[in-house]
Amino acid sequence: MLTLTSVKLVLRDLLDKRRPDLLLSKAGAYYETDLEEQLAAIEALPPALTGAPLAATLDTLNDTHDGFGAAIYLTTEVYLRLPSAIPSTVEAAQRIRAAFIPQMVELSASYAVQADRAIERKPLLVSMKKDLEHFPLANGGTLLDAAKGFLDAGEQIHYALSDRADVPKAARKQAAQLRSSAVGVLGRLRDDLVREIKKNPALPRDLEAKVFGYLDTLEAMQKDGKTSPPPGSPTGG
Incomplete structure (x- = not known):
């Protein structure tokens, strides 16, 4: 159909x-x-009715949100487990984990909860910039880029839901x-x-x-x- x-x-x-x-x-x-x-x-x-179907839009945004979120979690996990990691790096990883994604189970939260958390955490991109930039990514950039992608996708989920509610x-x-x-x-x-x-x-x-x-x-x-x-x-x- x-x-x-x-x-x-x-x-x-x-x-x-x-x-x-x-x-x-x-x-x-x-x-x-x-x-x-x-x-x-x-x-x-x-436009909210004639653009991409809401379910497909939310699925795409959720995949992006969860992908970046898992990348942040797993990158910090490496340094939390690495025996040779220096204390300052471990502490930065702990702060990032606590601030952005304390547990992987957060990625299974409802769209509304993910959106709310993303909006609340957006200021952390500024206050935790130094910690995030401490962790480079193999394909370029740092965890700051991953965190921006993570929170942006969560915020876009909010806008998608809001736009449809306005119709x-x-x-x-x-x-x-x-x-x-x-x-x-x-x-x-x-x-x-x-x-x-x-x-x-x-x-x-x-x-x-x-x-x-x-x-x-x-x-x-x-x-x-x-x-x-x-x-x-x-x-x-």
Whole structure:
């Protein structure tokens, strides 16, 4: 089942890159205005409803947050266990651990708790800068960079939740209706196009695939659990 974001991408693609193929058929010409109206209505919705799905956004931010958090924990763990570590380094590791991530179990906290902790700990980037810069990372930078990534991701979780909370319930209902309506139009267009191709030998035999190739790609990705648009898509890389 295509998400509203995917439906928006499909409509954009149909009315841009695939419009010449779409208009080869009478069905495409007939539905062109309807598709334009569907896209305009979806694009008029609040951005929080038409961007990446909230669950996918939160999953990505959570993975980033947990990755940096685990890196901080495990880097300090090395010096807390290393017999030859000098006392000043051990003490810095202890301060970082206590300030940023006392226990790994913190990474399994709810999104709201992670966001709250990140916002509260943001000032530590200044007060503990010297300690964090004491620990270099093999790929460049120091634990200061890891701590910034950790807290930034937690703060972005807060913003993602807040932005969605600001969307009125009526707009969410409208978004669901628009998604259903657009999917219906796309389905009718496809059915009519298939019938027209069968009746008209002058039309390219692969016209259905050309017109609906992007839609089919997104549906396949969604079934595979992949949510990012493919390269070269209207919002892809």
